[in-house]
Amino acid sequence: MFLCRLKPAEIISSRQKVIGFWGAPPAHALEQAAERFPGAGFLDLDVFFGAPVSGVLPDAYCHIIRNCIDNALWLGDRLVAVVAACGEEKCDAGRYAAALLAARGIEVIATVNPNRQRTAQPLLCEAKGPLKKRAIRIMESIVEPLSDRERNAAFMTRCTPTVGFWGTPPHPIEVLELFPDTTHIFGWTRCVEMGVPADLELERQVPGDLPIVFFSQGFCAKAMIARELAKQYSGMYVDVHDQMHAATMAKIEAFIRLSGGRQ
Amino acid sequence: MKFADAGSSFCKTFSPGDGAVTIVPSRTMARSEERFDWGTGHTARRLSDHYENDLISLSKGSLALVDEDDFTVLDLGSRDAKLVSFAGRRPVKLDWSVGCAAATGATVEMLGRFYEVDFARVPIGDEWTSVTCGTYAVERIMDAVSGGEDESAAIGRFIHGLARNVFAFSGSPDRLYLSGGFTQNPAFMAALRRYAQVIPLGRTVPLAGLWAFAAERDSALGPVPFALRPPTP
Numbered sequence: 141m142f143l144c145r146l147k148p149a150e151i152i153s154s155r156q157k158v159i160g161f162w163g164a165p166p167a168h169a170l171e172q173a174a175e176r177f178p179g180a181g182f183l184d185l186d187v188f189f190g191a192p193v194s195g196v197l198p199d200a201y202c203h204i205i206r207n208c209i210d211n212a213l214w215l216g217d218r219l220v221a222v223v224a225a226c227g228e229e230k231c232d233a234g235r236y237a238a239a240l241l242a243a244r245g246i247e248v249i250a251t252v253n254p255n256r257q258r259t260a261q262p263l264l265c266e267a268k269g270p271l272k273k274r275a276i277r278i279m280e281s282i283v284e285p286l287s288d289r290e291r292n293a294a295f296m297t298r299c300t301p302t303v304g305f306w307g308t309p310p311h312p313i314e315v316l317e318l319f320p321d322t323t324h325i326f327g328w329t330r331c332v333e334m335g336v337p338a339d340l341e342l343e344r345q346v347p348g349d350l351p352i353v354f355f356s357q358g359f360c361a362k363a364m365i366a367r368e369l370a371k372q373y374s375g376m377y378v379d380v381h382d383q384m385h386a387a388t389m390a391k392i393e394a395f396i397r398l399s400g401g402r403q
Numbered sequence: 404m405k406f407a408d409a410g411s412s413f414c415k416t417f418s419p420g421d422g423a424v425t426i427v428p429s430r431t432m433a434r435s436e437e438r439f440d441w442g443t444g445h446t447a448r449r450l451s452d453h454y455e456n457d458l459i460s461l462s463k464g465s466l467a468l469v470d471e472d473d474f475t476v477l478d479l480g481s482r483d484a485k486l487v488s489f490a491g492r493r494p495v496k497l498d499w500s501v502g503c504a505a506a507t508g509a510t511v512e513m514l515g516r517f518y519e520v521d522f523a524r525v526p527i528g529d530e531w532t533s534v535t536c537g538t539y540a541v542e543r544i545m546d547a548v549s550g551g552e553d554e555s556a557a558i559g560r561f562i563h564g565l566a567r568n569v570f571a572f573s574g575s576p577d578r579l580y581l582s583g584g585f586t587q588n589p590a591f592m593a594a595l596r597r598y599a600q601v602i603p604l605g606r607t608v609p610l611a612g613l614w615a616f617a618a619e620r621d622s623a624l625g626p627v628p629f630a631l632r633p634p635t636p
Contacts, residue, residue, distance in 0.1 A: 387499035
């Protein structure tokens with residue numbers, strides 16, 4: 141099982157077949173799909189690749205789910221199946237999106253991932269390095285787990301945090317470029333690295349003495365947790381929909397800077 | 404050393420030794436090649452050696468000028484509102500409303516010019532105009548005036564509605580420090596004082612913030628000078 145490293149535009153212009161997925165489906169479901177479609181790499185449909193807007197979803201809807209739908213429809217016959225997270229580890233919109241794609245003739249393998257056995261340490265979450273790169277690698281690890289070399293490197297670069305990021309990988313992902321290398325990751329992204337994407341208890345765990353940006357994608361149900369935790373821990377709640385406006389960037393920069401987070 | 408706070412409408416500059424802040428329209432600054440050592444506000448970004456975003460300079464200036472642990476500062480500009488709240492002198496709320504330009508300073512200023520109104524004589528009563536959308540609110544003023552209502556009274560209701568919005572945006576505090584040009588608008592101050600104790604900080608808080616940053620690098624600069632401090636009541 142491997143990740144397809146081509147962008148959808150390249151996939152469309154080639155003969156490459158891909159298996160789409162969203163959320164964090166269980167490994168056995170991904171392995172079964174890989175066996176059924178040999179030669180097809182996995183593509184994370186949550187990610188924004190510049191797909192044309194299909195117009196299937198309302199404008200006021202979670203951009204991540206819009207990515208899932210628009211990417212899948214854009215790929216056309218290059219997409220052999222979608223392994224769709226439809227359980228509490230994703231959100232209700234995951235189920236609805238799966239039904240919507242299935243109704244358009246796309247093969248959808250609906251999965252749930254209720255695992256509560258923490259199978260990995262939060263190595264990348266606590267390593268020192270560019271936040272965006274670490275978050276992307278965590279999501280890639282759903283299909284391609286960290287190698288021993290990567291685990292060792294992450295372990296050796298564990299750092300004392302100066303600031304925290306809580307949430308899912310955001311759209312736009314460039315939000316993460318505002319954070320210093322000494323940022324620790326919390327929330328759902330941490331749950332994914334530890335192999336328990338539906339672990340709400342872990343998702344809500346944050347240190348009390350660290351300035352944390354609690355991020356919520358616009359129109360995401362996680363907003364209620366993000367806002368509550370931000371209040372409880374004197375963090376900053378940020379909600380971003382389509383674009384990251386200058387005001388949002390300024391808020392994040394100011395919070396990090398004034399909280400002593402920038403090293 | 405030169406400091407600049409170049410917002411959408413006005414650019415405020417200051418250098419050590421100046422007796423007062425110099426204020427010029429930002430549109431002239433945007434076309435100039437003048438450089439600043441420290442700048443804030445989007446017009447200053449490309450003209451400054453050291454740049455701080457608006458919320459950072461506002462926050463730093465607030466901390467330099469207000470000697471309290473827990474307080475809230477609102478900066479009401481020509482087309483936006485910025486908010487910072489501190490608890491234990493740590494920022495716990497940062498906000499920047501840029502969504503609707505119609506409901507802030509530029510609109511009030513344009514209304515005043517259009518109807519030739521002296522804001523010192525605008526009455527603030529119990530009634531207000533809903534300013535959910537500034538454009539609709541302006542339309543209501545025009546309807547009221549064409550229906551025979553006094554211009555000052557109609558604008559007073561608009562300003563009262565704006566003050567209510569600003570108070571809610573600030574988190575409805577008992578006490579509010581106010582920064583920006585609106586501190587010089589007596590009608591707005593009267594309206595806001597119906598809801599909270601309002602302490603004006605004047606228009607120089609971001610410049611005071613830049614000064615504080617510069618002084619951290621060069622202690623010879625000393626404390627924030629008198630010209631950048633709030634006007635005495």
